[in-house]
Amino acid sequence: MKKQTWLTWILAGSLAITAGCSASDSSQGGTTSGQSVELLNVSYDPTRELYQEYNESFAAYWKEKKGQQVTIKQSHGGSGKQSRSVIDGLEADVVTLALAYDIDALAKKEIIPQNWQTRLEQKSSPYTSTIVFLVRKGNPKGIKDWDDLIKDDVQVITPNPKTSGGARWNYLAAWGYAKEKYKGDESKAQEFVQTLYKHVPVLDSGARGSTTTFVEREIGDVLLAWENEAFLAVNEIGKEKVEIVVPSVSILAEPPVTVVDKVVDKKGTREVAEEYLKYLYTETGQEIAAKNYYRPRLASVAKKYEARFPKIKLFTIEEVAGSWQEAQQTHFADGGIFDKIYSP
Amino acid sequence: MSHTNQSQRATHPTAWLMIALSLVFLGLFLIVPLIAVFSEALKGGVGAFLSAIDEPETMAAIRLTLLVAVIAVPLNAIFGVAAAWVIAKYQFRGKNLLLTLIDLPLAVSPVISGFLFVLLFGSQGLLGPWLAEHDLKIIFAVPGIVLATVFVTFPYVARELIPAMQSLGNDEEEAAISLGANGWQTFYRVTLPNIKWGLLYGVILCNARAMGEFGAVSVVSGHIRGLTNTIPLQVEILYNEYNFVAAFSVATLLAILAIVTLIVKSIMEWKAERQTIEQEPDMIVRAYETGGSIHGH
Numbered sequence: 001m002k003k004q005t006w007l008t009w010i011l012a013g014s015l016a017i018t019a020g021c022s023a024s025d026s027s028q029g030g031t032t033s034g035q036s037v038e039l040l041n042v043s044y045d046p047t048r049e050l051y052q053e054y055n056e057s058f059a060a061y062w063k064e065k066k067g068q069q070v071t072i073k074q075s076h077g078g079s080g081k082q083s084r085s086v087i088d089g090l091e092a093d094v095v096t097l098a099l100a101y102d103i104d105a106l107a108k109k110e111i112i113p114q115n116w117q118t119r120l121e122q123k124s125s126p127y128t129s130t131i132v133f134l135v136r137k138g139n140p141k142g143i144k145d146w147d148d149l150i151k152d153d154v155q156v157i158t159p160n161p162k163t164s165g166g167a168r169w170n171y172l173a174a175w176g177y178a179k180e181k182y183k184g185d186e187s188k189a190q191e192f193v194q195t196l197y198k199h200v201p202v203l204d205s206g207a208r209g210s211t212t213t214f215v216e217r218e219i220g221d222v223l224l225a226w227e228n229e230a231f232l233a234v235n236e237i238g239k240e241k242v243e244i245v246v247p248s249v250s251i252l253a254e255p256p257v258t259v260v261d262k263v264v265d266k267k268g269t270r271e272v273a274e275e276y277l278k279y280l281y282t283e284t285g286q287e288i289a290a291k292n293y294y295r296p297r298l299a300s301v302a303k304k305y306e307a308r309f310p311k312i313k314l315f316t317i318e319e320v321a322g323s324w325q326e327a328q329q330t331h332f333a334d335g336g337i338f339d340k341i342y343s344p
Numbered sequence: 345m346s347h348t349n350q351s352q353r354a355t356h357p358t359a360w361l362m363i364a365l366s367l368v369f370l371g372l373f374l375i376v377p378l379i380a381v382f383s384e385a386l387k388g389g390v391g392a393f394l395s396a397i398d399e400p401e402t403m404a405a406i407r408l409t410l411l412v413a414v415i416a417v418p419l420n421a422i423f424g425v426a427a428a429w430v431i432a433k434y435q436f437r438g439k440n441l442l443l444t445l446i447d448l449p450l451a452v453s454p455v456i457s458g459f460l461f462v463l464l465f466g467s468q469g470l471l472g473p474w475l476a477e478h479d480l481k482i483i484f485a486v487p488g489i490v491l492a493t494v495f496v497t498f499p500y501v502a503r504e505l506i507p508a509m510q511s512l513g514n515d516e517e518e519a520a521i522s523l524g525a526n527g528w529q530t531f532y533r534v535t536l537p538n539i540k541w542g543l544l545y546g547v548i549l550c551n552a553r554a555m556g557e558f559g560a561v562s563v564v565s566g567h568i569r570g571l572t573n574t575i576p577l578q579v580e581i582l583y584n585e586y587n588f589v590a591a592f593s594v595a596t597l598l599a600i601l602a603i604v605t606l607i608v609k610s611i612m613e614w615k616a617e618r619q620t621i622e623q624e625p626d627m628i629v630r631a632y633e634t635g636g637s638i639h640g641h
Binding site: 085 | 462465466467468469472476481483484566567568569570571581583584585586
């Protein structure tokens, strides 16, 4: 039987390729060599478009300043999951996550120092966002403010606050609204939020998942979304299908950034990583943020993009819940308020 | 030769009902989605389809997927042949345990398989500190993706070969050895030709799963764009970016892989059937000859 020979060839061929590949594997990885450097930015879901544009701009800036080629690799996912991956060894030079609590988790494991949030201006949040409503074209259910979300025939789409950073902002925005409405009466606020979550037919695990549920699968009447995510959905899906509704008050969402000390010190990338984050605060960085529908911190850029961002009365996380640690304890930890009010 | 053991012709109404039911089911769950994938992909024409695939990140995902398959499939082919050989040809203590262990990846959810590697090789895991000390990266890098894929796909070849080897028995190998063949010659000239169709089919199934695996790979990948995303992960990313044409275009690559797998499978079954029919008289002669020569000594 001569047919055996081709089997042998296949076997030998694949073994050779295998050997070749595993040899080349060990040579890859992001380390500094004079001419080029590689950074990994581990981020949350909705920042994809922002960092795509920003990375190009920074690479050009760094090339001019230092004459060094910098390539920035991106990883996106749910904020909590991304933080967990960095703890498990994903070698992020910088993390740019949805909320401070997820970066605190890195500090707890001593991957970054406890005082990380004071290392950059504005509590290390170079841009802010808020939570708005996305409704179907023409707003058939007449949704204008938080109160309309608990009307009988309204279905609300929001992700699971246990797993999603955006969902925690959504929850706390609703909580903050209710707290203000009922003059600080927490039990009434809890009742409001409980009723609200009775109107949620499905809890996705992340913000992008919820957007897809609302836009693609056409479930629900209103999506609680990051402002930038809502704008993106309108631009991508089309103005003829969905529109944005801005509530009377909402929360000031401050997505923070930091350098991952353990990684940059090992790879020798501290200088470029720190500059990468500082560049976010410059006029160019702020402008790119604004273009991607993140609210800029810098007054001059904010003025320029004034028309883009509707004026909303915004409260901070500190005003609603004290701090992220406290918010986590009271609301989202096992046995917390969310567990009490939500039963699927 | 007439096949008298064929099932009776379907005339009963219940039979027709069953056939209709299966066809409707197949149509709804296989054909319609398949058509949907292709029509979505070709929505913008062939040009859009091709340019959607010819993106640096997508090309990187395709390369990584091929690399992973090229490593995982031969490893599992070797392991599968060895395991099937041992299980089919020898009696030993713990044989049932080995059989159960081979099935383990099929029984465990792929996500759990992924976490297993995180628990083992992650920074907080069992071997994490040691790996960090020696500057070795396993998870969130190519080696982790390969390991997870190998783990998930290792039953396929072995499972395909064990029944084939068991039904073949030891006679031919024993004959070869008694005629003076050494172990390697026996394997190469007697066992391998007998199992080659089963082996190839196992390899193809293994390859299809290796290229299509999502769960386990997703856990250990770290989702670094252009670096640790395989084709299935890239499809999810594109879909989440509202880039539907690209998502479905890349998805068609996996769909085509599935179709090719099925075609090759059918060809193989047909060839294998022909081979056994052709071999039957031949084998009797050979058995007679070898039997004769044994008696002659």
